[in-house]
Ligand SMILES: *[C@@H]1O[C@H](CO)[C@@H](O)[C@H](O)[C@H]1NC(C)=O
């Protein structure tokens with residue numbers, strides 16, 4: 001009896017060994033340690049994207065021998081844009097929440113002087129840590145004096161913006177920002193935004209808030225507040241008469257046309273650390289397949305809850321396989337098209353395709369890559385609710401792991417292992 005477990009183990013080892021040696025030639029390395037495959041090899045299917053949105057076809061949910069045509073109604077433009085949802089790679093499996101939100105699907109709030117549309121956890125349940133707003137102001141139009149419970153981080157898309165604030169200490173800040181520049185207001189700090197006339201059309205920008213529940217419709221606005229305070233209280237507060245408030249608006253203005261504002265100043269002086277960062281003037285870091293520009297609180301000191309990487313990926317190149325240790329990623333696609341697979345552990349993986357104006361969301365620690373799927377430069381923002389940008393590169397990790405250990409897991413040949421590069425590629429050039 002005591003010998004039985006031992007015998008079982010021997011039999012198991014022999015079975016595994018038999019299985020291993022019957023595997024296709026070239027997949028075993030003579031110097032490999034004694035470990036043997038305990039699972040069948042992964043499929044040889046390269047699982048590429050089957051069509052791009054430019055193609056003049058009616059896409060079908062067919063990949064190899066799997067799937068069948070659509071007989072019912074079909075939204076062809078949507079299916080052309082989302083090849084990997086309609087005909088997923090066979091590596092996709094299990095359940096991963098929706099990680100794509102095109103601002104095109106957001107309700108748009110139209111005002112005299114501009115518009116605003118938002119993405120938050122209500123439309124994208126995966127996106128619990130951050131929310132976004134895309135806002136447009138005509139030249140001279142104001143996003144009125146307001147504040148909110150969350151911090152506000154912004155990236156200028158087009159045109160230029162004047163921003164102004166008075167902080168808790170009565171210190172002032174006023175600046176003008178251009179495309180690619182940033183601003184950041186800590187929670188509760190009141191501010192006003194105005195598009196300049198540098199561009200005849202005005203300006204457009206992206207806002208990111210460090211709370212997935214944020215709603216642009218529940219910010220604290222000056223006109224909304226004063227229209228909901230009894231007028232005798234207003235009179236007492238400002239030491240004047242009730243009729244001084246005869247012409248205050250009866251409801252929130254939110255966005256409205258105006259004329260260029262004079263620069264405000266405060267006897268308390270200016271804030272110590274600027275609320276803007278001229279990221280457009282910062283040089284990019286060149287990479288083998290593109291560029292990166294990282295702006296976090298190490299250089300934009302006030303931005304303690306939002307960090308950003310602006311990434312470009314050339315055609316045929318790829319933001320390498322990586323993850324962010326503790327921070328969810330809220331991404332925004334500026335130009336070009338991309339493909340991302342989220343690996344959510346426990347055999348869960350799902351692939352999404354992105355177009356300009358789309359929001360992506362990748363929870364902390366989910367393995368992912370961003371592939372350029374078009375012929376033009378792909379440019380996107382990776383945004384984190386964090387004071388620091390951090391990522392872990394799969395390749396760097398494996399390059400710094402003893403080769404025997406890598407071989408024991410992946411049965412890679414010596415050349416492939418010798419080729420592993422311990423310097424993070426960030427964006428890997430074409431192979
Ligand atoms: C911002 O923070 C860095 C690192 O903590 C520091 O070296 C730098 O002087 C700070 N910049 C300003 C304007 O205070």
Ligand SMILES: *[C@@H]1O[C@H](CO)[C@@H](O)[C@H](O)[C@H]1NC(C)=O
Pocket residue numbers: 052054373374375
């Ligand atoms: C890229 O260009 C090639 C050659 O002009 C064309 O065949 C291909 O469809 C293009 N791909 C995309 C994604 O536009």
Ligand SMILES: *[C@@H]1O[C@H](CO)[C@@H](O)[C@H](O)[C@H]1NC(C)=O
Pocket residue numbers: 288421422423424425
């Ligand atoms: C390793 O990667 C770095 C960064 O992409 C690159 O500059 C370098 O040439 C690579 N080394 C080799 C040997 O390929």
